[in-house]
Amino acid sequence: MxxxxxxxxxxxxxxxxxxxxxxxxxxxxxxxxxxxxxxxxxxxxxxxxxxxxxxxxxxxxxxxxxxxxxxxxxxxxxxxxxxxxxxxxxxxxxxxxxxxxxxxxxxxxxxxxxxxxxxxxxxxxxxxxxxxxxxxxxxxxxxxxxxxxxxxxxxxxxxxxxxxxxxxxxxxxxxxxxxxxxxxxxxxxxxxxxxxxxxxxxxxxxxxxxxxxxxxxxxxxxxxxxxxxxxxxxxxxxxxxxxxxxxxxxxxNIERLEPACEDHGQAVIYRGGISHSEDVFLLDGHHRIEKGRIFPVCGNTFRMLKESRFAPHFDFIGDFSQHFGIFPGCGTQMPFSEEGGESSGACC
CATH class of the missing domain: 3.40.50.150 (Vaccinia Virus protein VP39)
Structure with a gap:
């Protein structure tokens, strides 16, 4: 019906x-x-x-x-x-x-x-x-x-x-x-x-x-x-x-992403080259990644960038050999919540 x-x-x-x-x-x-x-x-x-x-x-x-x-x-x-x-x-x-x-x-x-x-x-x-x-x-x-x-x-x-x-x-x-x-x-x-x-x-x-x-x-x-x-x-x-x-x-579509933003001491550097996003790449409401700046990320974000079509445009720092706990303030974001501001230097 x-x-x-x-x-x-x-x-x-x-x-x-x-x-x-x-x-x-x-x-x-x-x-x-x-x-x-x-x-x-x-x-x-x-x-x-x-x-x-x-x-x-x-x-x-x-x-x-x-x-x-x-x-x-x-x-x-x-x-x-x-x-x-x-x-x-x-x-x-x-x-x-x-x-x-x-x-x-x-x-x-x-x-x-x-x-x-x-x-x-x-x-x-x-x-x-x-x-x-x-x-x-x-x-x-x-x-x-x-x-x-x-x-x-x-x-x-x-x-x-x-x-x-x-x-x-x-x-x-x-x-x-x-x-x-x-x-x-x-x-x-x-x-x-x-x-x-x-x-x-x-x-x-x-x-x-x-x-x-x-x-x-x-x-x-x-x-x-x-x-x-x-x-x-x-x-x-x-x-x-x-x-x-x-x-x-x-x-x-990435297998076995973690249920929370876990800190493995990783970071990415956006090298540019994505059309219409030459200076800043916006992955989501928490990730505003400026070209050339070291940007700390959680393990999930690291994988989203490295295992997708965006990989050629980033340098990747670190691996999963160490764990430093969860990123402070990490949580599920409600649409149009006050938590939804952009971040310029951290995962969450």
Whole structure:
């Protein structure tokens, strides 16, 4: 019932982002110029069928294989296809035929616009809870992205486990979604409007942290977050006192990460070379790593950088032969908490 109501809401009820009743699926933060440039190349029909704003793109995607969960009419897929370049590849998955029909109708137009000799995109109709049924090769993607989609699923663990199975070792699931500051009444997820507006199915943030770990993504990292203001009176009444946040997380497919930030006396030095992050690399809300500066890190951060696509851009100091306890102040970070400030010289 939940899947069918979401399909109807996004496939038939909504005709454009102006039909949304809240801004839960929107990210008003400043968009980088290179992203604005990519969006300027997208066909108008694709743009008008997009139900949000912003674009969820991590660093260093040139030449990468990327999967977009809940791709809709293909706006993000096409933007990513331009940014990964002709040597990269982007696949999109969505369950709404009406949206996918728009996406597929403009493949040739976009490839010509981008100057690509052959298509570097493909679209699959299916469910993000059943990624294993789509014929995608396990362990074949460098990055998986999604924008305000996981909350719509009734089986979020299946989504996370399916994503992890498709990622290469060291790959990452980088995605924005909506979270609540408490567990919600399950009845809210049965309301098609509350669910379709990305609120009724929102996870309590700490339940998400634990669910990600159960799915094999140790040490989820909060990148950015912001509070959501629900102004529509009827929706606000239905939600009660619950507060909501839009948050971007990155989950690395790295085996046996430690459950806390353990200090092994390690450090990294960012050497630069990542496009659009030449002077500072932002791993997450706690790690703002300036180029050329020795930056102490915990064992998990050390491995996230050394065992991922970011490794060529860092020098690594130390190993795991010694242990000095836990980093002071290390703890699980709540979206938009006062603890969420950036750090410039330590792990936590």
């Amino acid at each position: 939940t899947i069918e109501s979401v399909k109807e809401y996004y496939g038939q009820t909504l005709k454009g982002s102006g039909d949304l009743k809240t801004d839960a699926c929107c990210d008003p933060s400043a968009m980088p110029e290179h992203v604005k440039g990519a969006l300027s190349l997208i066909h108008d029909e694709v743009l008008t069928r997009y139900y949000g704003c912003g674009l969820v793109i991590p660093e260093k995607i040139e030449g990468m294989r990327v999967l977009d969960l809940g791709c809709g009419a293909g706006r993000d897929v096409y933007a990513l296809a331009h940014l990964v370049g002709p040597e990269g590849f982007v696949a999109g998955v969505d369950m709404t035929p009406e949206q996918l029909a728009v996406a597929k109708a403009h493949v040739g137009w976009h490839m010509e616009r981008f100057g690509h000799a052959r298509p570097n995109v493909e679209f699959h109709e299916g469910y993000i809870e059943r990624l294993g049924e789509l014929g995608l090769e396990p362990g074949s993607f460098d990055i998986i992205v999604s924008n305000c989609v996981v909350n719509l699923s009734s089986d979020k663990r299946a989504v996370l486990e399916g994503a992890r199975a498709l990622l290469k070792p060291g790959g990452e699931f980088y995605f924005a979604d909506v979270y609540a500051d408490r567990r919600l009444d399950p009845k809210l997820a049965q309301d098609p409007v509350l669910l379709g507006e990305c609120l009724g199915g929102a996870l309590y943030w700490n339940d998400f942290q634990n669910l990600a770990k159960q799915a094999g993504f140790g040490d989820p990292r909060l990148v950015t977050s912001r509070p959501l203001e629900v102004q529509e009176p009827a929706i606000r009444r239905a939600l009660g006192a619950a507060r909501f946040f839009s948050a971007t997380y990155r989950l690395f």
